[in-house]
Amino acid sequence: MLKKAPCLFGSVIVLGLLLAAVGILLLIGIPIDGIVNRQVIGQDFLGYTRDENGTEVPNKMTESWLKPPYAMQLNIWMFNVTNVDGILKRHEKPNLQEIGPFVFDEVQEKVYHKFMENDTRVLYKNKKLYYFNKNASCATCHMDMKVTIPNIVFQKLVDAADITVFGVRIKFAIESVLKMVSEAPYITVKISEALFDGYEDPIIDIVCKNKILQFLCETNSLQRRVGFFYGQNGTTDGNWEVDTGVPSPFKIGHLYTWNNMTEMPEGTWDTQYARMINGTDGQLFSPMLKREERLTIFVPQICRSVQMEYSKDVSVQGVPSWRYVPPLDLYDPKRPENRAFCNKAGMPRFFDNTSVQIENCLPAGLIDLSRCQSGNPRVYLSNPHFYNSPMEVWHAVSGLSVPSPSNDLTFVDLEPTAGVPTQAKRIMQINVGMVKGSLSITENTTNVIVPVLWMNETAYFDQGTRDQLIGIFNAKHYSFIGGVTSLSLGLISWLAVFVVIIIYSQQTSEEEYSRLVLEEEEQPTESLETAPLE
Known part of the structure; x- marks a missing residue:
């Protein structure tokens, strides 16, 4: 052994x-x-x-892409202006009452798709449908509820008041029209009208019948029907041409054109760089993500691409994911590359302090959507409760909750190996720039940015997708x-x-030691026995 x-x-x-x-x-x-x-x-x-x-049938990824099985909801909180008389007569700042959430179940599907360029590209249209979910909404929330909000149409009249026609300022014609309506700077409408259905402002009919002012209707300066999501329910968000991931999966979702354009029209932003249509469509992402690389996503609602950067590791229902958020300076006009999203033609001054608002730009954290929307309404986008904007913007109104990153920040969670979204939240606030102008009805007011609503659009992966990602x-x-x-x-x-x-x-050493000891002990005995006697 x-x-x-x-x-x-x-x-x-x-x-x-x-x-x-x-x-x-x-x-x-x-x-x-x-x-x-x-x-x-x-x-x-x-x-x-x-x-x-x-x-020949669509592969599993294409099936999920054509009709996403994700659970999607749109939550909207409206801001009701409670002190219109105080604003117009006593120099009060707008006081806001937050109402909501009004919850809508969201369903998306591709209503058209066509593979091209040897199946390396696909052209598609994505349709969105929203269904009001009363049970998930606040107890008092219903679509017939009325809310008082800034009047976008009135702001167009404020801008037009200084126009001269045939040598005469049309301010006087506008003043006469305003005497015929009960509401002007702010208007009370149903929730359904403010959102998807749209409303007809009574001012419009009077203006369009006025011989001096009717040119405003003829030039489409005034929208016949107003709604912050009017025309966006049951419709598509344009024609997308993206990479299919063939032959390179790392290019999947890469955006080539939107509405057959490679860049937005010249009047949208001030430079070609700002008008670029690049990145992905926000639905498909490359596999084998790297933390140091940013994601670029084109968002047609704001007519520009935005970047997302790695924030931290998270777990979504047991699936390890990476969270991506917009960079803090995404909408900061002090960055030279962001100046192109200002307006060199001029921007109303809401704050005299140049550290809050620099010339021809909005304060940090806000983006001007006026040139991106039909009729050029003075609509501004921001984070909810003006998170990541100067506190002077928050203090200009009252009633807003204190902003916090946990509630007011957009993010998308991706499983990094497959590049599959596990959870996403698109959170934003819509505001209207209210300008005093020269009309008598606003002589006691000041320029102010007034929130209208904030929204949280969420998407969670389905059980089938979770099981696949859990397998990885x-x-x-x-x-x-x-x-x-x-x-x-x-x-x-x-x-x-x-x-x-x-x-x-x-053991070997001990045995050897024992053996040697025994030998030494035995050796003297033998000597005594054999030694001769004297």
Whole structure:
């Protein structure tokens, strides 16, 4: 047995070495990552496959893309202006009452798609439908509820008051029209009208019948029907041309054109850089994400691309994900590249302090949508409760909640290996720039940015998508466990061999020592027995 010990020890050492090597490979993820990554890349494209009958059918990714199974909701909070008389007569700042949420279930589907360029690109239209969910809304919320909001049409008259026609300022014609209506700077409408249905302002009919003012209607300066989401329910958001991920999955979702354009019309923003249509469509993302790389997404509602940057690791229903958020300086006009989103033709001054509002720009955190919308209404976009804007903007009105990143920040969570969204929240606030102008009805007011509503559009992945992503996570997780186990067994094998060798060596040493002692003890006795007597 002892003769075989060296061979046994050698075998155990070799086995331990192999186990340790396998453990190290599993821990750094070389075998499993390679297999998982190849599977993800092999399936990460839009296109067709063949079923067992040989019939060409959309692959699983395309099926989910055509009709997303995600649970989607749109939550809207309205701001009701409670002190109109105080604003117009006593120099009060607008006081706002937040009402909501008004909850809408959202359904999306591709109502048209066409593969092109040898299936490397796809042209599609995405349709959105919103259904009011009374049970999920606040107890008192209903679509016939009335709310008082800034009057966009009135602001167009404020701008027109200084126009001269045939040598005469039309201010006097506008003043006469305002005497015929009960509401002007602010208007009370139903929630349904303020959102999707739209409302007809009584001023418009009077203006369009006035010989001096009718040119405002003829030039489409005044919108016949006003609603902040008017025409956006049951309609598409344009024609998208994106990459299918063939042949390169890392280009999936790359946006080539929107509405057949590679950049927005010249009047939209002040530079070609700002007008670029680039990035992705916001629905498809490249696999194998890298934390240091930003995501670029084109948003047609604001006529520009925006960037998202890695924020932190999160877990969404057990799926490890990376959270991406807009950079804090995304809407900061002090950055030179953001100046193009100002308006070199002029911007109303809402704050005299140039550290709050620089010339021809809005304060940080706000973006002017006037040139992006039909009729050029003075509508501004911001984070809810003016989060990430100067506090002077927040203090210009009363009744707003204190802004916080946990409630007021847009984000998207992505599983980094597949690039699949696990959760997304698009959070924004719509505001109207109220300008005093030269009309008598506003002589006691000041220029102010008044919030109208804020919204939280959410999307959560479905169980099927979660199961697929959990499979990816489990493969890597079990690889880690297997690596730890294998490395531990390898180290234990080595340790066992060394312990046995040490013990064996000690036993051998003790036996040898005992033998020598016995020999020494026996040797004098033999001498006495054999020595001759004197």
